[in-house]
Amino acid sequence: MAAPGASLRLVAPVWNRGTSGIRGLSRSVDPEGSQRKGRTLLQFLADHFYDVEAVREYLLQKQVLKVLRKNRFQDKEWMRPNGRGLSGELWKLREVPIEAVDASGCAITYQGLDNLLALKELQSLSLQCCPHVDDWCLSRLYQLANSLRELSLAGCPRISERGLACLHHLQNLRRLDISHLPAVSNPGLTQILVEEMLPNCEVLGADWAQGLKLGPEEQSRDTASSPIPA
Amino acid sequence: MLRRALRLGLGPGLLGRGLGAHREGSTLDWHGKVSEIKKKIQSVLPGGAWSPLCDTSHLPPEHSDVVIVGGGVLGLSVAYWLKRLEKRQGAIRVLVVERDHTYSQASTVLSVGGIRQQFSLPENIQLSLFSVEFLRNINEYLAVVDDPPLDLQFNPSGYLFLASEEGATIMENNVKVQRQEGAKVCLMSPEQLRKKFPWMNTEGVALASYGLENEGWFDPWCLLQGLRRKVQSMGVLFCHGEVTRFVSSSNHMETAIGEKVTLKRIHEVHVKVDHSQEYQPVECAIVVNAAGAWSGRIAELAGIGKGPSGTLQGTKLPVEPRKRYVYLWHCPQGPGLEAPLVADPSGAYFRREGLGNNYLGGCSPAEEEEPDPGNLEVDHDFFQEKVWPHLAQRVPAFETLKVRRAWAGYYDYNTFDQNGVVGPHPLVVNMYFATGFSGHGLQQAPAVGRAVAEMMLEGHFQTINLSPFLFSRFYLGEKAQEHCII
Numbered sequence: 001m002a003a004p005g006a007s008l009r010l011v012a013p014v015w016n017r018g019t020s021g022i023r024g025l026s027r028s029v030d031p032e033g034s035q036r037k038g039r040t041l042l043q044f045l046a047d048h049f050y051d052v053e054a055v056r057e058y059l060l061q062k063q064v065l066k067v068l069r070k071n072r073f074q075d076k077e078w079m080r081p082n083g084r085g086l087s088g089e090l091w092k093l094r095e096v097p098i099e100a101v102d103a104s105g106c107a108i109t110y111q112g113l114d115n116l117l118a119l120k121e122l123q124s125l126s127l128q129c130c131p132h133v134d135d136w137c138l139s140r141l142y143q144l145a146n147s148l149r150e151l152s153l154a155g156c157p158r159i160s161e162r163g164l165a166c167l168h169h170l171q172n173l174r175r176l177d178i179s180h181l182p183a184v185s186n187p188g189l190t191q192i193l194v195e196e197m198l199p200n201c202e203v204l205g206a207d208w209a210q211g212l213k214l215g216p217e218e219q220s221r222d223t224a225s226s227p228i229p230a
Numbered sequence: 231m232l233r234r235a236l237r238l239g240l241g242p243g244l245l246g247r248g249l250g251a252h253r254e255g256s257t258l259d260w261h262g263k264v265s266e267i268k269k270k271i272q273s274v275l276p277g278g279a280w281s282p283l284c285d286t287s288h289l290p291p292e293h294s295d296v297v298i299v300g301g302g303v304l305g306l307s308v309a310y311w312l313k314r315l316e317k318r319q320g321a322i323r324v325l326v327v328e329r330d331h332t333y334s335q336a337s338t339v340l341s342v343g344g345i346r347q348q349f350s351l352p353e354n355i356q357l358s359l360f361s362v363e364f365l366r367n368i369n370e371y372l373a374v375v376d377d378p379p380l381d382l383q384f385n386p387s388g389y390l391f392l393a394s395e396e397g398a399t400i401m402e403n404n405v406k407v408q409r410q411e412g413a414k415v416c417l418m419s420p421e422q423l424r425k426k427f428p429w430m431n432t433e434g435v436a437l438a439s440y441g442l443e444n445e446g447w448f449d450p451w452c453l454l455q456g457l458r459r460k461v462q463s464m465g466v467l468f469c470h471g472e473v474t475r476f477v478s479s480s481n482h483m484e485t486a487i488g489e490k491v492t493l494k495r496i497h498e499v500h501v502k503v504d505h506s507q508e509y510q511p512v513e514c515a516i517v518v519n520a521a522g523a524w525s526g527r528i529a530e531l532a533g534i535g536k537g538p539s540g541t542l543q544g545t546k547l548p549v550e551p552r553k554r555y556v557y558l559w560h561c562p563q564g565p566g567l568e569a570p571l572v573a574d575p576s577g578a579y580f581r582r583e584g585l586g587n588n589y590l591g592g593c594s595p596a597e598e599e600e601p602d603p604g605n606l607e608v609d610h611d612f613f614q615e616k617v618w619p620h621l622a623q624r625v626p627a628f629e630t631l632k633v634r635r636a637w638a639g640y641y642d643y644n645t646f647d648q649n650g651v652v653g654p655h656p657l658v659v660n661m662y663f664a665t666g667f668s669g670h671g672l673q674q675a676p677a678v679g680r681a682v683a684e685m686m687l688e689g690h691f692q693t694i695n696l697s698p699f700l701f702s703r704f705y706l707g708e709k710a711q712e713h714c715i716i
Contacts, residue, residue: 060373110366136366139386139443161567161585162385162446168568169442189585193567 097121104128104152110137117143124148128177129155135163142169151179159183161190168197178205236701253491261288261678268397269702289510290469290501294325297499298518299473299528301328303338303450303672304664305520306457307679310372313464315683326511326552328499331470335606337522337670338454340639342556342581342590344447344571346389347413348439350404350713351649354670355411356694357677358642364443364676365453371676372460380456384448385581388441390427391714392624398437398576400713405439414443429565430572431626440570447571447581450672474509475500476517476532478658492543494658518662523603523640525665532658542657549651549666551603552643555615556592561631564589575686578620581626588634593617594669594716606638641669647709653685653700654679658677662686663701669716 098119107131108116116125122144127133133156141148148170153159160183167176176198184190187206195203296312298305300414309324316322333339341404345365347358364371401417408415418440420432462468477498483491496517502509521528529535529547537543564587571581580591593616595601601609613633621628644651644666651666664682667674677694684692691697698710 133386137385139446142442160383162383162387166386166388166566186585193585197567 010179052127064112079110100124100126102126103130106130110134110140113137113140114162117141119144121147126150127156128152131157134158135160135166138163139166141167145169147170147171150175153181154178155180157182161185161193164190164194165197167194170198170201173198173201176203176205181205250549265512266610268598275326284708289503289508290325290327290471290512291323291467292510293323293513294467295323295514296325296516297512297514298324298326298520299655300518300520300522300525300665301458301468301501302333302520302522303454303457303515303675304513304522304667304678305518306454306461307675308518309461309466309521309679310457310464311679311683312686313461313466315680315687317687320465325469325514326461326466327469327471327499329470329472331506333454335523335640337640337642338450340556340637341450341672342447342592343450343672344389344445344581344716346441346445347411348389348391348441348445348573348714349670350400350407350414351698351710352411353698353710354649354692354712355408355413357674357681358695359412359444360677360680360694361674365448368456372456374459374463375538377459380452382448382452383528384446385582386443386446388443388445389567390441390570390572391439392435392573392575393437393439394434394575395436400441401437402605403716407437410581413441415439415441425567427568429569429625429627431624433623434575445570453672453675469501471501471503471510473499473528473531473675474502478533492657494534496660508559515690516660518664518682518686519547520664522642522665522671523549525549525642525663529661532655532661534655534658542702542705545701547651547663547701548646548704549642549644551640552668553601553606554592554594554641554669555601555608555612555636556590557617557633557639558583558587558588558590558635559631559633560586561626561628562587563630565603565625565627570643572624573716574620574624576620577716578617578624580621580625589628589631591617591621593620606640608636608638610636640681642666642671643668646704647711648715649710649712650678650696650699651675651701652682652696655701656705659675668712 099121100123101116101119103116104126105128108127108130116122117140125144125148133153135158138153138159141151149172151167151170151173152175154177159178159181164178164184167173176194178184178191178194181187191203191205194205195201243531296309298309305326305328309326312322327423330336345358345362347355347362349355349358365382368382372380377392391401405415405417416439418426418438420435420438423430423432423435423438431511457626464472477500478494478496481493481495483493485491496514498511498513499517500509500511517532519525519528519532526547526549529549535544535546535589565582567582571579573579576593578587578591583590584589593612595612595616599616601612610633613636618628642665648668649666650668650671651663653662654659655663662682662685664678665671667678671678678696680690681694684690698708703710
């Protein structure tokens with residue numbers, strides 16, 4: 001929120017992260033027992049990397065590369081409807097339009113969605129528990145508006161109500177699953193707003209009463225039924 | 231070894247890491263500790279390069295390769311890209327001078343935070359496209375070890391520009407250019423508008439352009455803090471002070487055809503410390519003017535515009551502060567989650583804010599009715615008379631609304647053609663501009679920072695060619711007019 005009323009806390013970064021990293025590294029290596037092993041590891045690192053921050057950035061880059069590579073490999077898997085088909089089977093099915101894709105748990109990213117969005121006859125898409133699917137990815141789904149009837153986003157840790165707002169393009173959607181989204185700030189209210197946004201769609205998700213305070217009668221009923229600690 | 235380290239002054243690297251100094255929010259503490267230790271070492275060593283008579287630990291450093299005037303999003307973006315594109319790590323010493331650490335009047339944090347590709351100039355479209363890619367991958371660009379990732383709170387809801395009969399052809403042409411450059415924009419007829427957004431009254435609307443992807447709004451504070459954190463980790467020095475004077479030297483030269491030209495070079499920047507008369511002359515090689523609404527004043531200090539009018543010497547930097555109001559209101563029956571940032575042909579605009587049916591919006595006043603930019607007081611009558619009627623006409627539900635809050639901020643308004651100024655000044659050869667974006671500076675900041683850094687390091691633009699935005703256009707009279715201004 002770009003309002004001046006927001007609290008003005010300027011986070012102070014600790015300067016010597018790099019040095020504590022080196023000290024931390026030696027501390028973690030020492031309990032190994034072998035002083036010599038610790039020193040050569042550090043020497044190796046010091047020779048090949050400018051400082052420990054660079055090491056971590058390098059490792060992070062490799063991680064990201066791994067994700068992207070996995071993506072391209074997964075792509076072949078989607079085109080195969082079931083099991084570990086051979087490339088021969090894949091060849092025969094080239095002309096068949098794909099109707100449903102189950103990408104649950106896949107490490108698909110924003111760039112990886114290119115493959116899905118090319119499927120113009122897609123009717124059902126499941127992106128359950130995909131760790132990298134976020135609001136930016138949802139903003140690309142409008143390209144499937146003509147055919148998509150079912151969409152499941154349950155359990156994706158990065159999706160918030162802001163990404164759900166751009167699902168209004170999918171007017172042919174009949175089933176939408178938005179349960180268990182930890183990044184959505186107010187699941188009950190979001191559910192109501194999404195239902196209003198997509199009138200023809202059945203929205204599965206949080207119970208709309210979640211997060212509401214109990215009324216006085218319900219409160220007294222609860223206290224009467226709960227066991228009183230002795 | 232110690233003496234050499236001491237002579238290097240307060241640069242990062244040897245001294246900072248070796249002594250394990252902590253860098254807190256401002257550089258004052260850090261300098262204090264270091265000067266203490268230096269004094270102790272001085273007393274032990276015989277002789278010494280500088281006298282311990284005056285303690286300058288609380289002042290900015292005496293030398294810096296680049297001094298960036300202004301610590302807002304544009305200044306920090308230039309600092310980031312300079313450190314990122316330098317050939318050797320630690321090659322360039324950068325100092326960012328910011329007058330107000332609370333950013334209480336900075337345009338960055340008072341902005342509505344929108345980002346769009348719907349511009350008429352191809353350069354603007356490309357700047358926005360790169361910036362949105364930067365924001366999407368912000369945690370790869372601005373990652374700092376051990377710090378949590380940034381959450382920009384990006385709403386990918388898009389912008390919706392409405393055009394009346396007269397503006398329809400211009401809008402069609404603009405959309406063609408935007409699509410050529412790669413923006414995902416579609417045109418909508420009034421019929422389609424009514425179907426998609428039933429809460430809208432399409433009377434008077436002939437055509438609309440809707441951004442489908444890569445457009446929306448985000449939290450500018452987060453971007454500013456992310457840049458600040460990253461830039462500090464890359465070794466950029468921050469200084470809390472105000473630039474009061476430039477000390478420069480002049481060189482009288484002749485052009486190829488024999489005309490006499492005076493080239494100036496800034497050698498020192500005098501930075502005055504807050505609440506005190508003390509100032510520090512910072513020796514520098516390059517000065518970047520990223521002072522936003524106050525860039526005109528900084529340019530005058532450097533002697534830009536002091537000369538007979540009509541000549542290159544007499545061409546001032548036409549950037550001045552213009553006050554704009556933003557109102558936050560609540561409307562229980564207002565547009566739902568699907569609402570984009572709607573820009574009416576009359577100039578009024580609004581967008582949703584959060585889940586609770588709150589809306590943000592405003593309107594740019596006509597030239598004659600520009601409010602006095604002396605302070606940031608809000609004029610509530612402006613909303614009643616100029617903004618509300620247009621909003622209520624466009625969205626009937628807005629007839630019942632209640633204004634909750636309002637604030638005002640500055641546009642660093644370029645009176646010449648409402649587009650940014652980048653690149654060096656032709657006469658003051660080491661002052662570079664990164665200002666004058668007239669309300670779309672925040673959304674183009676990452677790309678502009680990269681362009682200015684490329685200009686400074688390589689001497690020409692490498693990725694996006696911003697030659698239409700150089701200073702010389704003010705003297706030559708070549709307007710790079712942007713039509714889609716909110």
